[in-house]
Amino acid sequence: GAVVSQHPSWVICKSGTSVKIECRSLDFQATTMFWYRQFPKQSLMLMATSNEGSKATYEQGVEKDKFLINHASLTLSTLTVTSAHPEDSSFYICSASEEESNEQFFGPGTRLTVL
Amino acid sequence: GIQVEQSPPDLILQEGANSTLRCNFSDSVNNLQWFHQNPWGQLINLFYIPSGTKQNGRLSATTVATERYSLLYISSSQTTDSGVYFCAVMDSSYKLIFGSGTRLLVRP
Numbered sequence: 001g002a003v004v005s006q007h008p009s010w011v012i013c014k015s016g017t018s019v020k021i022e023c024r025s026l027d028f029q030a031t032t033m034f035w036y037r038q039f040p041k042q043s044l045m046l047m048a049t050s051n052e053g054s055k056a057t058y059e060q061g062v063e064k065d066k067f068l069i070n071h072a073s074l075t076l077s078t079l080t081v082t083s084a085h086p087e088d089s090s091f092y093i094c095s096a097s098e099e100e101s102n103e104q105f106f107g108p109g110t111r112l113t114v115l
Numbered sequence: 116g117i118q119v120e121q122s123p124p125d126l127i128l129q130e131g132a133n134s135t136l137r138c139n140f141s142d143s144v145n146n147l148q149w150f151h152q153n154p155w156g157q158l159i160n161l162f163y164i165p166s167g168t169k170q171n172g173r174l175s176a177t178t179v180a181t182e183r184y185s186l187l188y189i190s191s192s193q194t195t196d197s198g199v200y201f202c203a204v205m206d207s208s209y210k211l212i213f214g215s216g217t218r219l220l221v222r223p
Contacts, residue, residue: 031207031208034210034211034220038156042215043201043213043214043215043216044158044201044203044213045213046210046211046212049210056173062177063154076123091156093130093156093158094213095158101163102146102165102205102209103160104148104203104211105160105162106150106157106158108155108156108157109156
């Protein structure tokens with residue numbers, strides 16, 4: 001199956017700093033990638049859709065200036081949490097969409113803790 | 116938007132038992148995926164199943180799109196099957212909408 005990597009797998013940072021998370025599709029090209037957020041014992045919530053070469057589309061209630069998304073190539077999307085605060089602590093997961101079928105494959109996730 | 120409901124929310128099995136997980140959705144969908152989230156958080160693709168029946172080892176899935184539900188069958192469960200099982204449906208804009216999951220614990 002298709003493989004998606006995410007880096008870093010976990011990060012601890014101080015309040016006010018910015019954190020960048022990378023999502024890569026390793027063995028296929030992905031025009032579209034997605035970013036999700038998951039709180040403990042809850043389901044995944046879509047934050048934004050990342051399209052290669054164009055601006056991301058954010059879900060209602062997600063601050064685009066807070067969560068900057070860049071999809072500069074067909075295999076890489078990045079999510080930057082700007083001026084992170086403790087309430088941004090969460091598990092962030094990306095997925096990449098296989099173009100023919102639209103099946104989504106998920107990265108292993110990044111656990112962010114903001115002190 | 117589309118609503119996705121999964122049942123049961125929690126399930127405890129003895130190793131070797133069989134189980135059926137259900138996913139109901141409120142509107143027509145482009146597709147449906149089943150995932151297993153392991154204890155480390157990784158989502159593993161189980162099935163991509165818009166309709167019909169598929170089997171993969173001890174797991175099988177059936178989607179009846181006209182009646183808006185899908186079933187995931189786990190046979191001869193093993194402790195490594197423990198985790199959370201999510202159903203997700205794809206809406207008309209190709210976004211996945213997740214159900215709340217079924218938390219499975221298989222005891223030895």
